[in-house]
Every structure is written in structure tokens, then in C-alpha cells.
Amino acid sequence: MTRLSLSFACEDYDRIRALRDGRVVPEGIDLNVVALPVEETFYRQARYREFDVSEMSLSTYLLTLDRPSPPFVALPVFPSRSFRHQSVYVNTAAGLTGPADLRGRRVGLPEYQLTACVWQRGILAEHYGVPVESVRYFTGGLSQPGRIEKIGLDLPPKISVTPIGPDQTLSAMLAEGELDAVYCPGTPAGFGTDPRLGRLFPDFQAEERDYYRRTGIFPIMHTVVIRREVYERHPWIARSLTKAFIQALDLAYTDLAQRNALKVMLPWLEQHLAETLEALGAGYWDYGLERNRHVLETFARYSAEQGLAARPRTAEEIVLAQADDGFRL
Template identity: 60%
Template sequence: MAPLHLTFACGDYDRTRALAEGTVRADGIDLTYLRLPVEETFFRMMRHQEFEVAELSLSSYVLSLRTDPSPFVALPVFTSRMFRHGSLYCHADAGITRPEDLRGKRVGTPEYQLTACVWMRGILADRHGVPVDSVSYLTGGQETPGRIEKAGVDLPDSLSISRIPEDRTLAAMLADGEIDALCTPRVPSPFVAGDPRVRRVFPDVIAAEKEYYAATGIFPVMHVVVIRRDVYDRHRWVAQSLYKALLAAKDAAYESLYDTSALRFMLPWLTPQLEETRALLGKDYWSYGVEGNRETLEAFLRYHHEQGLSARLWRPEELFAPESLESAVI
């Protein structure tokens, strides 16, 4: 049987590079790997379903489940994971000296449904006494005017959400004090430039994130891998084949990262940082699958529902192809 030709749109990651380079292959699949920026992949997949397989925002994927049948089927492969305490910025004169001070403030976000922002709103509500409806949200382009939600959202009237002017950006409004804070996956340009008017809400991000993990055991999931529904329905075996290959690619990345003969990345203390990470989070700190990530997924799904993005509370098993949750026992 000839291999099935599939296109996989994904970021340029160490944990998927073996698939991109062809040193790991998915059984029965001839894979074309497209290295694309995440925003482009998400937009093109959500709006036009351009790729057979793609990396997708966890929040956008859960939003897509409201359609019956849903356009995608996910694998429990988490191409992006990241603690997000460092994603909160504030204006220096906004009177924000601790996270609790965000209550009653004007907080910008490129899109309300962004996974990073779902996580931070949930963490602020759970751990810092900042209910989701205690903040006024403003959406729009961070660095370029005119950004729109890639997926339409129908939110409760209890939330205060408005668009910024079409000719303005969130980054400029934060620097000018027109918004009090900004929640964003990408570092805003004024902060990069060292503008003293912009600082992080959590001044010691690493300490805050380590404390959060110690208290919760959660290493937030940002992105999953999805298969387009029509491909999955015709070739159910693709889910297991891709899942096995993505696991193998991740294992190869683990191995190469701990090669001390020469640094793989331009980080002087990469090896001790890796060893500290293993000590704190465990050897398989970037785990795939549901069981090892159940509490993390349940927390996110609860946040998604509580923030008005899900009509009902999903269970982790409902998100993923059954074939990716099973394995043969020898």
C-alpha cells in the first residue's frame, strides 16, 4: 500500500524536529512538515482548515468542539507547554504592586480566548482573588492594529469586553497608560525596549512559577496536535501512527538535550537548568498522554468553562482520538 501523504503545519521545535528531518517516520505516512509561526498556523487552520494535521491552540481546539461534528480530532501531544506568570505586564503608574491589585483594572489581551490568557485568568481567580468578572478586558492587535478573534466567541453579559480603537495597539496603550495591564503570550515591544513605564506584574517570575508548580503540580499545556476530521474519518489508523511518531520524536529531543559534549542551544547553563527541571518536575517533565496530565487538563477545561468559552465542562478523554489513548499490551 502506498503511504498516505499528509501535511503537518507546526512550529520549529526540538520535540518535533525528528519528524521534520525525517529521522523519525510515522508508519504508513509520507509527512510534509511545514514550519510556520503559530499565529499563522492557528488562523489558517481555524478559518480554512488548510492542513491535514496541525498544531493548534488548546483553547481554540476546545472552542471547535461546539460544532457537531467538530472539524478536528486531537492527539494528546502537547507541542507547547509554558508557565504563564511572565505573561502579565502592567503600567508602572497603574497602582499594581501585586496580582490582587488587578481587580477593577483595564486589562488588554490580543484575544479573549487565547490559551495563555485562559490559564492566567484561571490562576488569578483561583490563587490571587481576582475573579474573571472583576476585570474589564480590551482586545485588539498587540503590535499591529486590527487583530480579530480567530474563532468567534459568545460570552456571558457579566463580562466586560470591548475592542480597542482600530488604529491603536495594546502595546502602545500599555506604555501610554491607556490600559492598566496586558496579558499576552508574546513579550510586548515596550518591555523589550526597556521602557520604564512597563513592567511585569510578577517581578520574580521564576519564583512565582516554581511556587505555583509546587502547590498544584500543573505545568500548563498550551498547544495540541489535531487531525482534520475528514482525514481522521477516512483513516482512523493515522491517529495511533502519528501519536507513536510524535512520542519517538520527543524522546529523541530529550536525549539530544542532555548531550553535554556541546551545547545544543545558546544557553550557558542549559545542563544544570535541565537537571534542576528534572528534579522539580520529573524526568518526563514534558509528558504526553492523558493520565499523566489529567489534573492539568481538568484545570484548563474548568477555566475554559468558567470563563464563558465552553457551554459545558468537558472531560479530558472527550478531547482526544480514542486510538491515541490505547496501546497494545504484549
């Protein structure tokens, strides 16, 4: 059988690397892996659909499902996850002694629809009593000016979102007190050296551990999408790719556990991994629809509640259920 050639754009993650270096080869597919920064991949795929398969922001993908002809389908594969308490930053002179103090404040966001920010607003609303509409939002580049929303938004009037100036950055505005807080996936310029910048949750690891203990949610940031026309011509690729992604993930787990020669440049990796397993359990990054149903459906609910998605969706509506066979080595 002739092998199908597909392009795949993704960050160079450890859980993807075996696909790039050839240790894992998807059945029937020659996968041309293009390692790109996430923002470039998202922009090129969302705007121009340049790749057959790509990593994509979960929020952006979810919004494409509201279109009359959704351009992508998603695999139950999630190359990026992150707890989000750690990346809520504050101006230390703003008098924010706890999450409840955010009500009525000015908060910066790189984009309103950014996956990290959807999680942060949802968590703050559901678990800390900070309604989404109680905050005034300002959007723009975190450390570089000129960032705009990837997808046009039609938000309800109760939600206030204002773009910052074309020469402004959220980092500078936070330091100068023009913003009280910033929700973002990254780190504001100057954090760690500028005493005007701090975290809303100083002991964020304890907060995130408690959040996982109560909810079982390790937030999904990105999924893997296939251009719909490619999938409809070759529906078998969903299973083949999912199986290969799981094999690559299992090799990444194995690399983390290796002790005779560390594959990751963390001298106390063994202790860090032990703490992670104690807090999250084995298979904490596992793919699959059922294992991640509550995570996907919580995010979909947050997106709808925040005026983004037209309605909440089930996990089966978000990712391809027929690709979820739980393949393991």
C-alpha cells in the same frame, strides 16, 4: 501497503524536528512537515482547514468541540507549553502592588479566547482572588494593530470585553497608562527598556515553581489536531502519529542532555536543565492523556467558567483516548 501522504503544519520546535529531518518516520505515513509561525498555522487551519494535521491552540480547538459537527480530533500530543505568570505585564505607575489590585482595572488581551489568556484569568481567579468578571478587558494586537478574535464569542453580560481601535496596540496603551495590565503570551514592545512597563510577578520563576509544586500543572498551550474527515477515513493514523510524536520528543530530551557538543545555544544549559528537572521532574513535557488529565480538565473548566466553552469536558472528550498507549522508546 501504499503509504498515506499527509500534510502537517507546525512551528519548528525541537520536539518536532526529528519528524521534519526524517530521523522519525510515522508508520505507514509520508508526512509533509510545513514549518510555519503558530499564528499563521492557527489562522489557516481554523478558517480554511488547509492541513491534514496541524498544531492548534488548545482554546480554539476546545471551542470547535461545541459545534454540531466538530471539524477536528486531537491527539494526546502537546507541542507547546508555558508557565503564564511571567507574561502578565503592568504599567509601573498604575499602583498594582499584587494580583488583588487587578480587580476593577483595565486589562489588555490579544484575544479573549487565547489559550494563554484563559490560563492567566483562571490562575488569577482560582489562586489569587481576581474573579474573571472583576476586570474590564480590551482586545487587539499586542505590537501590531488590527488583531481580531479567530472565533466569534457569545460571552455572558457580566464579562466586559471591548475591542481597541483599529490603529491602536496594547503595548502603546499599556505604556501610556490607558491600560493597567496586559495578559499575553508574548512581550509588549518596549519591555526591558521602557521603565513604564513591568511584570505583575517580578520573581516569576519562584511563583511558577510554587504553582507547579501546588498543582502539578505545566500549562498546555497547543495540541495536535487531525481533520475529522481524514481521521474517520483512516483511524489508524492516530496511533501511528502519536507514536512518532513521542519518538521525536524522546530525541529532543536526548539532545538537551548531550554535553560534549551543545545542540542548544545556551552556555549554562546543563545547570538550566538540572534546575528544570529538580522543579518539574523527569518527563516534564511528556505527552499522553492520563499524565495530562488534570491539566486538560483544569483548562476545560476555566474555559467554561469564563463564558467560552459550553461546558467543562473530560480529558477523553478532548483528546483521542485510543491514541494514548504511552509509547516509549
